[in-house]
Amino acid sequence: MVQSRFSFLVLLTFLCNARSQDFTAQLxxxxxxxxxxxxxxxxxxxxxxxxxxxxxxxxxxxxxxxxxxxxxxxxxxxxxxxxxxxxxxxxxxxxxxxxxxxxxxxxxxxxxxxxxxxxxxxxxxxxxxxxxxxxxxxxxxxxxxxxxxxxxxxxxxxxxxxxxxxxxxxxxxxxxxxxxxxxxxxxRSQDGAAHLFDYDLPEHVVFVNDWMHTHIESKFPGLRTRSTAQQPKSLLINGKGRWTDASAGNTTTTPLEVFNVKKGYRYRFRMINSMTSACTLGMRVIGHNLTVITTDGELVRPQVVDAIHSSAGKYM
Missing domain, CATH: 2.60.40.420 (Cupredoxins -  blue copper proteins)
Incomplete structure (x- = not known):
C-alpha cells in the first residue's frame, strides 16, 4: 500500500513539473x-x-x-x-x-x-x-x-x-x-530624462572595444623579442574598424559603423566602454556637443560636453 502511494506521489510530481515546463515554454x-x-x-x-x-x-x-x-x-x-x-x-x-x-x-x-x-x-x-x-x-x-x-x-x-x-x-x-x-x-512617461531626447532607437548603441590581432593568451605574460607590446592594434565600434600597417603604410578598407539621424531632432545614444587593455577612452562627435544624462545606469544632472572620457567598464 505504501509503495502504491509513493508511486502516485512521484507520478504527480512528474506531471506538475511537465506542466510547469510547458507553461514556461509558452511564456x-x-x-x-x-x-x-x-x-x-x-x-x-x-x-x-x-x-x-x-x-x-x-x-x-x-x-x-x-x-x-x-x-x-x-x-x-x-x-x-x-x-x-x-x-x-x-x-x-x-x-x-x-x-x-x-x-x-x-x-x-x-x-x-x-x-x-x-x-x-x-x-x-x-x-x-x-x-x-x-x-x-x-x-x-x-x-x-x-x-x-x-x-x-x-x-x-x-x-x-x-x-x-x-x-x-x-x-x-x-x-x-x-x-x-x-x-x-x-x-517614456517614467523616464526622467525623456524630455531631453526625441528618439531612443535600438540601432543607436555605441559599443566600443579594443582589438588585438592574436589570441590574448600570447600577450600575457608576453614575449621578449617579438610582438612585445600589449597595446591593442585597433578600436572597434559595434565590431567595425580599420587598421593601418605602419611598416607597409597600408590601411584596411573594411566598412565603419554608420549612425543615421535627421537634422533638428535629438537622439539618445547609449555608449558602452568595453575596453580591456586601455586605461581611458575619449570620444567626440566632430562639430557637435553631447549631453550626458546617465552613467552606470543612473540619471545624472545633464552636462553638455564636447567630448566624453570614460574608463573601461563604464556605460552611459
Whole structure:
C-alpha cells in the first residue's frame, strides 16, 4: 500500500513539473520580439535567447556573400572587425555578441551552449543587480561552476532600467570577443530624462572595444623579442574598424559603423566602454556637443560636453 502511494506521489510530481515546463515554454518569446516601444501598464515579457559560444574567424567565407547589418541575429555570419584575419571567440558568430534590448522588468532567459573545445566559460551581466538571482551573475567558481565544453547553462534574471553589457568572466576570453550590450528601457512617461531626447532607437548603441590581432593568451605574460607590446592594434565600434600597417603604410578598407539621424531632432545614444587593455577612452562627435544624462545606469544632472572620457567598464 505504501509503495502504491509513493508511486502516485512521484507520478504527480512528474506531471506538475511537465506542466510547469510547458507553461514556461509558452511564456518565452524569441529575444528579438522583445525589442519594442515600452508602454506604461504593459505586462513584462519573458525574453528567450539561445547563445552558442565557439571558435570562429574574421573575414571567413560568409564575408564573400554578405556583410553584417543586424545587431540582434546572425543573418549574415560574417565578422569583419578591422580587416585583419584572425581567430576569435564568438557568440552566435557575431562581434559584438547579440544585443539584448528589452523593457525594464522583463525576464531574460539565456541558454548558453559552450561549443569551444578545451575552454570553460561563463557570462557575467555587468551592471544588472541580480536581485534574488545572484547565482546567475556569471563569476566562475564563486556564483557558478564554469560551463564546460559541450554543456549548456541557463541564465535567468529580471532586468533593471539602464544601459549595461555582458561578457565572459573566464580567464582573458573577453578580449577575444565574448561581449555584448544589454539595454533595458522604461516607458517614456517614467523616464526622467525623456524630455531631453526625441528618439531612443535600438540601432543607436555605441559599443566600443579594443582589438588585438592574436589570441590574448600570447600577450600575457608576453614575449621578449617579438610582438612585445600589449597595446591593442585597433578600436572597434559595434565590431567595425580599420587598421593601418605602419611598416607597409597600408590601411584596411573594411566598412565603419554608420549612425543615421535627421537634422533638428535629438537622439539618445547609449555608449558602452568595453575596453580591456586601455586605461581611458575619449570620444567626440566632430562639430557637435553631447549631453550626458546617465552613467552606470543612473540619471545624472545633464552636462553638455564636447567630448566624453570614460574608463573601461563604464556605460552611459
Amino acid at each position: 518565452l518569446k524569441p529575444g528579438h520580439e522583445c525589442v519594442r516601444e515600452c508602454k506604461e501598464g504593459e505586462s513584462p515579457m519573458f525574453c528567450h535567447y539561445k547563445f552558442t559560444v565557439e571558435l570562429y574567424q574574421t573575414l571567413g567565407a560568409p564575408c564573400d556573400l554578405c556583410h553584417p547589418d543586424d545587431k540582434f541575429t546572425s543573418k549574415c555570419p560574417c565578422i569583419l572587425a578591422d580587416g585583419f584575419e584572425r581567430t576569435l571567440l564568438a557568440v552566435n558568430k557575431m562581434l559584438p555578441a547579440p544585443s539584448i534590448q528589452v523593457c525594464a522588468g522583463d525576464r531574460i532567459v539565456v541558454d548558453v551552449t559552450n561549443a569551444m573545445e578545451g575552454y570553460d566559460t561563463t557570462l557575467h551581466w555587468h551592471g544588472l543587480r541580480q536581485k534574488n538571482t545572484q547565482y546567475f551573475d556569471g563569476v566562475p567558481m564563486i556564483t557558478q561552476c564554469p560551463i564546460s565544453a559541450g554543456q549548456t547553462f541557463r541564465y535567468q534574471m529580471i532586468t533593471n532600467e539602464g544601459t549595461y553589457f555582458y561578457h565572459t568572466h573566464s580567464g582573458l576570453q573577453k578580449f577575444d570577443g565574448i561581449e555584448g550590450s544589454v539595454i533595458a528601457r522604461l516607458p
